[in-house]
Amino acid sequence: MKVLIIEDEKELSKSIVEYLSEENYLCEVASTHKEAMKKIGIFNYDCILLDITLPDGNGLKLLEELTNENKQDGVIIISAKNSIDDKIKGLQLGADDYLTKPFHLSELTARIFSLIRRKQFNNANKIKQDELEIDLLAKTVVVNSNPVALTKKEFDLLIYFIGNKNRVLSKSTLAEHLSGDFADMLDNHDFVYAHVKNLKKKLSEAGCEPYLKTVYGTGYKWKG
Template identity: 85%
Template sequence: MKILLIEDEKELALSVVEYLSGESYLCEVAATFTEAMKKIEVFDYDCILLDITLPDGNGLKILEELKKENKQDGVIIISARNSLDDKIKGLQIGADDYLTKPFHLSELTARIYSLIRRKQFNNSNIVRQGELEIDLLAKTVAVNKAVVTLTKKEFGLLIYFIGNKNRVLSKSTLAEHLSGDFADMLDNHDFVYAHVKNLKKKLNEAGCEQFLKTVYGTGYKWEG
């Protein structure tokens, strides 16, 4: 899987590349508008991570160019600008997702995972791990062909874990993922524990092997 990261902040780019390298991703970096345009002209990518504010141009132009040439690359905008207008504009031009800085790398990874799955498996998009089967399109989960009913949040958590296989996810990271903007405004993150517990219980009762492990007391890791 080829990913192009268009980001002028060197340290940020390094972190993303390092985090993604554990997966089967090949990650290239373009630090400027011109460099990015050159790469896009020549290669195709499965996913492009696009920073809007570049030193020599607006990232949205790159997006427009991609759409003009009818390229199928998935695009996730990563921006320091948390403006609703930018978000709407970006999605209107044809971005697949929008992430505001600062974000967790696990969040980014989960989004890349979902985007690539969505782009590549148009009709049936089923993830299998042992006896567990997840239909990403229909948003259903089955263990040994028997359907397990999950709440919206539990399903979201499961996808998040699958998208971050073999990585340590801390409670606060999950809290941010689950409650979005207001995680930090709430007094405690125990609601994360409640959701994870329910998910584990449901999968366990359906006869699923225990892939989700607790690490360091409060963190989680999906093994597989």
């Protein structure tokens, strides 16, 4: 799962990145309105953490621009401002949640998880598709009651595919999801093929139906 942290307090931003990275989130950071809009225009995120007060603009204005562009990224406002008017305006403009500084990183992580679960998995902690069962909290995968050992990248790919089931995802989209900004610096996306191949192999060997299909010349699709 990929998170964009729009925050100009460097120490706070660093702490959030370190904590979320331990929870297997891929984190990117923007410290200004301009930098944030550039990233949002190029990439998609599972969650955006948005500070209202930015050195070159207002976070609520950025949120308004997101809504006008019909971006579907989940947004949690994080701000020292505790005004009820700011909360109401932020939620009216399309924010999914609001967290006032200072906050515990464990609570922030719980809210991110809740937002992603609500948006992509209908509020479920467990995803079931016939013989396949995934526990989002425990980060475990079971096929026909037998556990399947996946790497962090493979698990992230599986969740991403299921969250976008019946959609064709290109290799470049998957590379961006797995590597963020670094995807543009790579000579090729062979690492995507390797991760997908390993994921397919492990699921197949466990007795899972071939839901993950290769769309030749385009990418991959999870049938659901």
